[in-house]
Amino acid sequence: MRIIALVNQKGGCGKTTTAINLASCLANAGKKVLLIDLDPQGHVALGLGIGTEEMDKSIYEVLLGETPITNAIVSLSDNLDAVLSDVVLSAFEQSMAGTPGRENRLRQSLKIVANDYDYLIIDSPPSVGLLTFNGLMASNEVIIPVDPSYFSLHGLGKLLETIQIIEERAGHELSIKILATNIDLRTNFCKEVLATLIEHFSDKCFDSVIHTCTRIREATSHGKSVVEYDKHCNAFRDYQELTQEILGQEADMEAKVSRFELLSDIEKEEEQRTVTFTVEAPVDADVQIAGDFNQWKPEVLNFTDKPEDPTWQKIFTLSPGSYEYKYLVNGLWVVDPDNDKIADNPLGGTNSVIDV
Ligand SMILES: Nc1ncnc2c1ncn2[C@@H]1O[C@H](COP(=O)(O)OP(=O)(O)O)[C@@H](O)[C@H]1O
Ligand SMILES: [Mg+2]
Structure with missing residues (x-):
């Protein structure tokens, strides 16, 4: 099972859009996928048109240990399931204050579904707090969506540093990839941002790029992924290309982290x-x-x-x-x-x- 977290402390850079559409394209390609929302804003549910009445338990109860994750899973299609969030999740950081091992709550809760899915896709909030740490500690791979703005580039170095600290201090290895999103090649600024990304982080950038596409906004407002909404738009083509690139790394990634169960066996108590x-x-x-x-x-x-x-x-x-x-x-x-x-x-x- 590959576990991929979408992380960036900047909001609006395409984390949720990528989480939803990557998960949908992977499911469409025949993979069993679980999409997990760690953002109290609950945008995954909104983006997929799922009302709160369909959500019996949320990721909040799972992280608190009140219910197994299997009780919080909502089935979206044959291959795609989700565990959703809502605003109560914002109380998580405070309820866990001082609790040892609080960064490993998600990782612990995933053990029981380790054999049920090929891919876990985790959407994160726009901050590097306890929820994002939980996402990173549960993952083997990180995708950082970067949209063309000064703030995105500015935050990227700091985010890479933070991830490196987690890797070193927790002994937890993560494979990091940067995904350029919302790219409009008609503007010089976008071209410059893309060139800067490639110049500084070429080994970490996906070859695939997500271009600006109004159908994405429309799909979101209709509560659908682009897979469901329009298989002919640029965004669908871009997310398909990204999916193929990720599927193409399977052999490499599996060699790196053979099985999730093995990883969970070597967990150590967090050092305070x-x-x-x-x-x-x-x-x-x-x-x-x-x-x-x-x-x-x-x-x-x-x-x-x-x-x-x-x-x-x-x-x-x-x-x-x-x-x-x-x-x-x-x-x-x-x-x-x-x-x-x-x-x-x-x-x-x-x-x-x-x-x-
Ligand atoms: N490639 C794109 N083209 C056009 N709009 C996009 C694109 N990607 C994301 N958006 C829009 O940008 C907004 C922010 O995206 P979102 O995925 O919610 O960001 P985040 O989760 O990082 O806060 C949403 O309204 C979304 O529909
Ligand atoms: Mg989001």
């Missing part, structure tokens, strides 16, 4: 680390910290009573990974003055970054 955050500030200051590790909810630091060196500190137990954070000193957000590693944040400022 203690990290102490310290910042200098006067004794009467109000000092808090917020970051990816506490869902950006500011928490008060403790004052360490050394008059010559007034320091505030807080200890967190963190799983391996990359975390962004900031201090809140007397109501003002500041980056960590003792940490040179920073990242741009969506608000136009910067955050400090720590690799655990």
Whole structure:
């Protein structure tokens, strides 16, 4: 069984569109496919025209361990099944806070269907949080859809770094491929983006490219894949080509990760680390910290009573990974003055970054 996650922290780059259409084309090619939605926005259900009344259990109950995945499977056609999500999934990160092994919830839940499918396709939310980590830890392969925008190119390097950290720290190998999406070759900007991708990441890029196609938007609004909606449009041709390219890698991939069951046998307990955050500030200051590790909810630091060196500190137990954070000193957000590693944040400022 090949397990492929669609990942990119940027929204609107074609993750869900690719997940739905790749899964449909693979099923159309005779493969048994399970499509899993890890995004609380529930776009897979919307894109396939499935109402909430058809969904008895969602991926949320599966990840919490309340029900086996087999109870959450919705059958879409002979070869295509799905496990869907809805907005309650956004509570997952918080309900799992501090629980050891929380990155491996999806991986664990898949064991019972390991022999039932040829392909598992996992759609992820537009963030690199616990849900995406679950997708990556469950997968052997990652497809990063990249649409032609400055933000996509900008985020690509950081995403590759994050995946590399997961690989190293968790000892979990992933084969990474980049897929150019929404490409309109009539614009110079698209041509430049494509050229930049090939120049910097040629070994990682699929030969197939997904061109801009209005039929995709129409198909989505009708709750259908392009396989169902229009077998003559460019998007169907592009996704068919991508499917053939992926099918063509089968021998290679199977040699790399022979069987999922073997992989699950060598799972190890996740190693947690203690990290102490310290910042200098006067004794009467109000000092808090917020970051990816506490869902950006500011928490008060403790004052360490050394008059010559007034320091505030807080200890967190963190799983391996990359975390962004900031201090809140007397109501003002500041980056960590003792940490040179920073990242741009969506608000136009910067955050400090720590690799655990
Ligand atoms: N090749 C394409 N041509 C035209 N529109 C596209 C194409 N791929 C995706 N879209 C549209 O772009 C929007 C965002 O795509 P989506 O797959 O939902 O992105 P993501 O899941 O990464 O947020 C959707 O409205 C989708 O219909
Ligand atoms: Mg999506």
